[in-house]
Amino acid sequence: AQSVSQHNHHVILSEAASLELGCNYSYGGTVNLFWYVQYPGQHLQLLLKYFSGDPLVKGIKGFEAEFIKSKFSFNLRKPSVQWSDTAEYFCAVRGTYKYIFGTGTRLKVLA
């Protein structure tokens, strides 16, 4: 069955700490991978995406993610988080026509 797993449900960090959020997927075909972010009171918005090519993709606000095909992973990273990064982060995979989302990770950054 197609699925996306995010193992960190809640993460609390201090400002300037490094961030890595795990995402593993299970899908039998070619996938496109995404990270979405939802800031408090705002819509879900795209953070970054991977289709093909360089497995290290860079997104907005200093975020990046690395696609490791052998591990079926697409982890999100940021070297130094800010208080404004407090949000919920969703990993997603797009198959033939639909998206499958992970359960989300709530990140709280302490000032």
Place this chain on the structure above:
Amino acid sequence: SAVISQKPSRDICQRGTSLTIQCQVDSQVTMMFWYRQQPGQSLTLIATANQGSEATYESGFVIDKFPISRPNLTFSTLTVSNMSPEDSSIYLCSVEKGGPDTQYFGPGTRLTVL
């Protein structure tokens, strides 16, 4: 880009009643999606709505419970019928615009069923 609005933003409903959620997009789009986000769970696709054709429902979702209309390229409605407390959730509308992998989301409708 696409700007999406949903009405209502939230509602509290009684068991056994129905609620229709509206989704309006600021530009014409082919595909619109309806998702449900239950507390502590991921977004789950309910159905895909293309203008001029019947909505395509995902496993576990049926038209009698979640009828969808798509009268034109900028508007869609999702009805949650004969509601029970288990239907309490956030319902999200989304569209693809600018390519098959560019998805925009509405603000969601927070539904509480008593």
